[in-house]
Amino acid sequence: MPKIESVDHLTEYRRKLKASRDPKQPVVLVCGGPGCLPLGSENVAAAFKTAMAEKGLEGKVLLKTCGCQGLCANGVKVIIRPEEIAYQKVTPQDVPEIVEQTLVGGATVDRLVYHDPASGTACAHKGEVPFYKGQDPIVLRKLDLIDPESLDDYLAVGGYRTLRKVLFSMTPEQVIDQVERSGLRGRGGGGFPTGRKWRLARQAESAVRFIICNGDEGDPGAFMDRAVMEGDPHAIIEGMLVGAYAIGARQGYIYVRHEYPLAVKRLRLAIEQARDFGFLGDNILRSKFSFDLKISQGSGAFVCGEETALMASIEGFIGEPSPRPPYPAQAGLFGLPTVINNVETWANVPEIINMGPEWYAAKGTENSKGTKVFSLVGAVNNTGLVEVPMGTTLRQIIGDLGGGIKDGHPFKAVQTGGPSGGCIPEQFLDLPVDYDSLQQVGSIMGSGGMIVMDNTSCMVDVARYFIGFLYAESCGKCTPCREGLKQLKYLYEEITSGRGEMEHLKLMEDLCEAMSSASLCGLGQSAVNPVRSTLKYFRHEYEAHIKEKKCPALVCRPLLKYTIDPNTCTGCLACVRECPVGAISGIKKEAQEIDQELCIKCGLCYETCQFDAVKRE
């Protein structure tokens, strides 16, 4: 790959690249996203390589592993372009048939395409699948088009066009102005107007400024940032280049959590490519602008997603937040003005400048412009990543895109915003989703996790889970958060063990009040959301735990009882082997029995039994 020395050189390189690429070139794109990778997408790609070689298709059909194709529930996903045939649930065994039928024969393999559950109609092309129909992808647009390890692929779809535009035809003020006019707000959860943040940093008196990409995606249930870092790393780099130019930064950091090894690898490679190519370094494209990037890896601390804690971590200290103001834009990393935005925010920037702020601002609602990526998971049929205009209703996202609730169970709640968010009940399903509306119902946008729950989820247990999570992750610096979470955790344990009392609920509300008003950072302030929202909308479930000592959803362990139905039990002893405390006994090939004194109610027998002989009540 050559070093690009000037704008003309870039134009020439892109022209040659485009000329060398036939738009009708057949390409097989195997999804290597966060959903398909654990399902064995590497084996599917390997099977394609072998099968294509056998048919002499090497060189005629290209094979690529791309980023997330969205519909994770039906992985491993494969898209065949230019026809855009979308195959799903592909295993290595299916591959020879696809190669034979589609690549050689030009026909579709009907059994491997999406079928509309209601009508049974086959949707062979991506555009026909309901999951993709209601979407308007900006950040996710390139994920199923390019090989994330190829800079040429990114350039071929118009990559680094925006860098060139800002460096040679825009002043930093104009860039900030456009970002401000686009209405883009921070996608990490805070929702602070991005342009205003940039302006504050530019106006701060200092010779040195920094920019940071927050890739410490810690919210359980959210994986859009992982998908973008792994699937389109150059978009983040380009967005950061634009931001650095706008605020006058020479050095940037991408902070990635170490639980995402592939994201680290891809970003590292992309940075090297950009450096070799001349998009990072001194006098980029012979302009006066110089900028470089470093990767900083997290070490496993949720609180580091909080911006001041994250910066402390980059500086080599423990991730403890510090009080704001001063805000990072005034005094951030090493005490210098710093702009910190999350992955999705940065990935929006190139497209906003490229297409213009009006184009972006035309999408969304009055105070929340553009689109938002959600990770739609839990009890829906079509789990995966969706990107929709702000203002799309929960019903559209869960019903139309998500295909409704799995196994015909009734909907109970949708949890948004990670541990800082709340649980939203059915009565608000027609709520248009944006920053403000979610807050009004006691939740938050957060980074975009959207976890759908049906009647098999216990809302007391869900709140207990989040409190337990935050208790473990609280840095311990301020008292309201440290002690408040400890007490809340204790109260939840009491309630879910059948020792709860009605006064506990009042105590919980008081604790929430103290924590939300007195905690140092967002972690403690918003930790009350799961508690308050469940207390408000699902109080009857708390009351069932306290008054009747029952968990209606059959989740809270201490309130359950496991027995074995002697008529169905075959005496296969699978449960006996699985029981960690040796509570199950009986003669082989005869019905077994659970010793209730010994039973710890872990439910392993219930999950292991192939004959539904273990009963839970």
Add this chain to the structure above:
Amino acid sequence: MDAERLEGILSKYEGESTDLIPVLQDIQDNYNYLPKDELKVVAQRLNVPLTQIYSVATFYTMFSLVPKGEHQLKVCLGTTCHLKGGQRLVDSIASRLGCDVGYTTKDGTFSLETVGCLGSCAQAPVMMIDDKYYARVTVDKVPKILKLYQK
């Protein structure tokens, strides 16, 4: 102490105090823990007090001051995995390995940990051994997966 091994890591850095966490990450990856003697050298070279190293090493969950096992087994307890029985998965693995969360098996093969979220929520419950992900891990799949790593 293997001075050469440590030097191989330290030589990649400029010796600034801000290199502390990356250096510790490299040592953790290389040694599977943070050995005390090595940390003393790091303190000198980066000009960072040993107390700060101790605070960092005990704050972040990826660091360990005692040797970890050969394979790092991380069970996801993110929201979706929690709802889909992640805790049962942890219990089953812990019981099979005879090793609690946060500890290493007696034969040194596995260290068992739980993590906040691995980011493969659509395939819950998920676990990871070293850099490999395992999807939709129901309890009955556990013995087969563990066998792949056991000697």
